[in-house]
Amino acid sequence: MISQRLKIVICNELNLNPNLIDLYNNTEANEIPGWDSLNHANVIVAIEKNYELRFTGLEILKCKNIGDLQNLIELKIVKS
Amino acid sequence: MIDLKSLEDKTVWQRWEYFADTQPDKTAIIHWEAVGKNYRWTYKSLLETANKFSNRLKQIGVQKGDVCAIVIRHNPLFYPFYMGIVGVGALPTVLVYPNPKLHYLKFQHGLVGMAERSGLDWIFTEKELDKIIRPLIVSRRRINTGLFFPLEWDIKDSIAGKGNAELAEIRTSVKMKDPMLLQHSSGTTGLQKPIVLSHSAIVNHVNNYGKTIHLSKDDVIASWLPLYHDMGLIAAFHLPLAVGITTIQMDPFQWILAPSLLLNAISSEKATLTWLPNFAYNLMADKIKEEELKNVSLRSLRMLINCSEKVRSDSHEMFYRKFSEYELHENTLTTMYAMAETTLAVTQSNVGKRATEITVDKFALARGIVSSTDNKNKIKTCVSSGKLIDGCELKVVNERRDTVANDRVGEIAVKSVSMFDGYRNYPEKTSEVFDEEGWFYTGDLGFMDDDDLYVIGRINDVIIVAGNNIYPEDIEDVVSKVESVIPGRIIVFGEEDVVLGTEQVCVVAETKYDNEIELQKLSMDIIKVGMSIDVNIHKIYLVPPRWLIKSSSGKPSRKTNKQRISDNIDKNVWCNK
Numbered sequence: 001m002i003s004q005r006l007k008i009v010i011c012n013e014l015n016l017n018p019n020l021i022d023l024y025n026n027t028e029a030n031e032i033p034g035w036d037s038l039n040h041a042n043v044i045v046a047i048e049k050n051y052e053l054r055f056t057g058l059e060i061l062k063c064k065n066i067g068d069l070q071n072l073i074e075l076k077i078v079k080s
Numbered sequence: 081m082i083d084l085k086s087l088e089d090k091t092v093w094q095r096w097e098y099f100a101d102t103q104p105d106k107t108a109i110i111h112w113e114a115v116g117k118n119y120r121w122t123y124k125s126l127l128e129t130a131n132k133f134s135n136r137l138k139q140i141g142v143q144k145g146d147v148c149a150i151v152i153r154h155n156p157l158f159y160p161f162y163m164g165i166v167g168v169g170a171l172p173t174v175l176v177y178p179n180p181k182l183h184y185l186k187f188q189h190g191l192v193g194m195a196e197r198s199g200l201d202w203i204f205t206e207k208e209l210d211k212i213i214r215p216l217i218v219s220r221r222r223i224n225t226g227l228f229f230p231l232e233w234d235i236k237d238s239i240a241g242k243g244n245a246e247l248a249e250i251r252t253s254v255k256m257k258d259p260m261l262l263q264h265s266s267g268t269t270g271l272q273k274p275i276v277l278s279h280s281a282i283v284n285h286v287n288n289y290g291k292t293i294h295l296s297k298d299d300v301i302a303s304w305l306p307l308y309h310d311m312g313l314i315a316a317f318h319l320p321l322a323v324g325i326t327t328i329q330m331d332p333f334q335w336i337l338a339p340s341l342l343l344n345a346i347s348s349e350k351a352t353l354t355w356l357p358n359f360a361y362n363l364m365a366d367k368i369k370e371e372e373l374k375n376v377s378l379r380s381l382r383m384l385i386n387c388s389e390k391v392r393s394d395s396h397e398m399f400y401r402k403f404s405e406y407e408l409h410e411n412t413l414t415t416m417y418a419m420a421e422t423t424l425a426v427t428q429s430n431v432g433k434r435a436t437e438i439t440v441d442k443f444a445l446a447r448g449i450v451s452s453t454d455n456k457n458k459i460k461t462c463v464s465s466g467k468l469i470d471g472c473e474l475k476v477v478n479e480r481r482d483t484v485a486n487d488r489v490g491e492i493a494v495k496s497v498s499m500f501d502g503y504r505n506y507p508e509k510t511s512e513v514f515d516e517e518g519w520f521y522t523g524d525l526g527f528m529d530d531d532d533l534y535v536i537g538r539i540n541d542v543i544i545v546a547g548n549n550i551y552p553e554d555i556e557d558v559v560s561k562v563e564s565v566i567p568g569r570i571i572v573f574g575e576e577d578v579v580l581g582t583e584q585v586c587v588v589a590e591t592k593y594d595n596e597i598e599l600q601k602l603s604m605d606i607i608k609v610g611m612s613i614d615v616n617i618h619k620i621y622l623v624p625p626r627w628l629i630k631s632s633s634g635k636p637s638r639k640t641n642k643q644r645i646s647d648n649i650d651k652n653v654w655c656n657k
Contacts, residue, residue, distance in 0.1 A: 015657050017600045017601075017604070020600065020604050021604075030180050031180070033604060033608055033611060034607055037333075037336040037546070038359070038582070038616065039616065040336065040337065041339075041366070041367040044367075045367070054369065054371070056338070056369065057338025057339060057367075057368070057372060058114060058115070058338050058372075060337050060338065061334055062115065
């Protein structure tokens with residue numbers, strides 16, 4: 001389940017209206033309007049800032065979809 | 081320096097054979113994996129596998145001169161397969177693997193467009209694309225012969241004595257002037273320009289450019305560049321294999337997610353050369369974290385070569401500041417001016433010296449005049465793309481194609497011993513870009529200063545995003561079909577993104593909508609239609625009917641309306657950012 005918090009961070013960074021977007025665990029980044037390779041780094045930085053976390057490129061590379069990203073965030077929160 | 085004299089009359093395949101014989105155990109390609117083990121091809125193992133693929137290709141009926149499209153993702157078998165095609169005298173053409181965002185009908189349309197223009201004879205791809213491509217084969221829409229999945233082939237026993245003899249005969253019959261490969265210029269539709277390069281063009285380029293950058297047998301190239309892009313294919317694949325050095329090949333999709341991969345590869349393999357489009361400098365400087373650079377040293381690097389989009393001084397500076405503590409030398413920051421039509425390089429900045437920068441009056445430059453100024457508010461820094469390499473000539477011309485003075489901006493025209501032979505099956509386009517003396521008119525704007533070339537933009541409205549050319553008309557066409565956009569009342573232009581070090585795509589569209597919810601929904605629909613042709617639309621400006629000013633041709637003027645948007649004074653303009 002994708003949290004409302006994560007959804008809002010992503011939508012804010014991509015200037016999307018959260019009410020017009022559906023995000024599911026199996027949604028892939030390239031299915032989200034505006035999330036392309038150039039904007040990818042900005043979305044990740046926005047998530048890092050909001051959750052006060054840091055990801056490495058390899059951690060992100062292993063995330064196949066938004067569900068994986070949500071799990072990674074939760075794992076980092078527990079560890080910290 | 082590598083002495084290439086004895087190889088001057090050898091075809092590309094013969095060069096590969098030469099290195100497989102003379103340095104069989106040297107690493108040719110390191111296929112880099114972000115997760116998992118890298119795969120190392122030696123020159124011997126690479127050629128042996130390429131030979132097996134050649135034999136199999138011959139068995140299925142691939143003939144000398146056939147065009148073979150390859151649509152395969154990052155895979156260690158890609159390289160010997162590509163070489164195997166060359167080994168039967170056929171022409172490989174590497175096509176971009178469709179991004180999941182790209183609508184399958186658009187992908188089909190692009191493929192059919194290329195097939196109709198280039199005459200694709202064979203398509204070699206992955207099973208996943210079977211159901212998308214197969215209907216094109218069945219309907220015989222100019223993809224003549226077949227669809228195959230070479231990654232599934234069992235090629236262990238595919239080499240036979242008779243097959244070897246036949247292959248040797250084919251290879252002997254291939255001459256230096258024969259076509260060797262086909263590249264497609266960037267673009268989003270089937271209107272891409274097919275560029276054929278001969279063995280001679282490739283070999284001449286390798287010799288001349290190799291000399292310019294002081295290529296030595298100890299050089300190691302590191303690259304994340306896609307092989308459907310001329311810089312990736314020529315600089316990071318053909319160049320190293322034609323001179324017998326090592327190249328590291330990484331997946332562009334993995335690199336963009338984890339840009340530190342390139343620096344880790346450079347450090348661990350002691351790579352010496354890498355080619356990058358300008359945005360990559362910003363991305364790496366801005367996004368790579370210190371913890372991703374443990375034990376990384378960039379000391380081995382002797383040249384980072386910035387090319388494929390406008391070179392920005394700030395990008396070099398931020399990259400150097402970030403990585404100097406990782407033993408990056410300032411004098412590695414060099415530049416190149418290149419294009420697929422001349423095989424690759426036309427100019428290159430000096431080895432062992434940071435690319436020259438000059439400051440000019442930006443307002444004068446906008447009027448086509450190169451002049452200096454002390455006024456800080458007027459200063460623009462331009463980065464040199466270097467001096468001519470051997471085998472190339474260059475002039476800067478006005479609209480009448482007369483050479484202009486050095487203090488004037490004009491179109492860059494070039495001649496090269498590595499020039500392509502014209503766009504395949506596209507004589508009208510070919511005659512447009514060449515004159516009777518053989519000058520190729522590039523469409524790029526620039527000026528000369530002290531024998532250095534400075535490239536400052538394009539004559540037409542092509543938008544260059546992260547090294548890829550995007551044609552505004554392709555985007556205008558699809559946006560025009562979005563419900564509630566007034567058809568034909570759209571313009572698309574590129575806007576400089578200082579943070580990313582590249583351009584971004586902006587759309588201005590007329591609509592009757594005027595409330596926030598409707599405008600937001602329409603903006604989303606426009607972004608989605610951009611996604612369907614694999615273009616990320618960065619900014620959307622929605623304007624009321626009859627807002628766009630027409631040019632003399634009767635179409636909305638990109639230049640005038642871009643200026644109106646930049647002036648930012650009209651409250652009737654709604655923007656998604």
